[in-house]
Amino acid sequence: MISRVAVLPHPPLLVPELVGGGDRDADAVRAACLDVARELAAASPRWTVVGVGQAPATGVGTFRGYGVDVRVTLGDGDGAPDAFWPLPALIAGWLRERAGAESVDLRLVDPDLDPGSCAELGRALAGGSGALLVLGDGSHRHGERAVGKPDDRAGEFDERVAHALATVDTAALRALDPALAAELGAVGRAPWQVLAGAVDADGRAWQATRSTTLTPFGVAYHLAIWEPA
Incomplete structure (x- = not known):
């Protein structure tokens, strides 16, 4: 059964080499995400990760496409690094290494996956073991610093x-x-709706032990930890 759930965003700014020093907002988001990831790793060293995109075809990814050759794996990986890993896979690998988790089982979905199909995938994950990490950002259209036009x-x-x-x-x-x-x-x-399907199918009562939302760059970054009550 799922031991613990964590919800995190996946902005590239989590990786210090991509940001440089002196950005207190980025430092705060990174510290908060690492706290959650370490708490997840304390519950289980094996993570199932839900995000959006296509599963990578190689065992080593790199953030080179974002400007710096920071390499990550999902566990035991070797070979040439692939700069085309989807962002959730890269962030999952980066968090895994820094939080001390052993392995990541990626379950990436199409960003347009309908709610019913999300729930179906969630039900399939409910019987798994280890911890569940759900990666995804909120709207990027908040205020003057919005990535997209403010809405x-x-x-x-x-x-x-x-x-x-x-x-x-x-x-x-x-x-x-x-x-x-x-x-x-x-x-x-879509990842949040997969999470909903998994917890609904789990059958136990759940509680949030941590929950916060940060919007320092016009993007909503949701962080949460759920545990069986």
């Missing part, structure tokens, strides 16, 4: 996500509108 709907959308993660409201996660999420750039929508 007044972003605030309400991410408030709804934050409340659902803080209260383990799987129904609210399942109800997130894929079209609205896509318009707001919230790539975490």
Whole structure:
């Protein structure tokens, strides 16, 4: 059975070499994410990771496509590094190494996967063992620092996500509108709905022991830890 769940964003700024020194906002996001990842590794050294994208074909990834050749693996990996790993795979590997986890089993999905299919995948994961790490950002359209054009709907959308993660409201996660999420750039929508399907199928009562949302760069970064109650 799933021992613990963590929800994290996956911005490249988590990797210090990609940012440089002196950015306190990036440092704060990185420190918060590493705290959550280490708590997840303390529950289990084996992670199942849900994110969006295509599964990598090689055993070693690199952030070279983001500017620096920082190499990562998902466990036992060798060979030439691949600069085309999807971002969730790269971040999962980077977090694994720094948190002390042993292995990552990637379950990457299409960002447009419909809620029903997300729930079905979640049900399939519910019977697995180890810890579950769910990677995905909220809307990137918050305020003046927005990556995309600011959108007044972003605030309400991410408030709804934050409340659902803080209260383990799987129904609210399942109800997130894929079209609205896509318009707001919230790539975490499908992974969060996979999470909802997994916890619903698990059958146990769950509680959030940590939950916070950070938006220092116009993007909503949701962090949470869920445990069986």
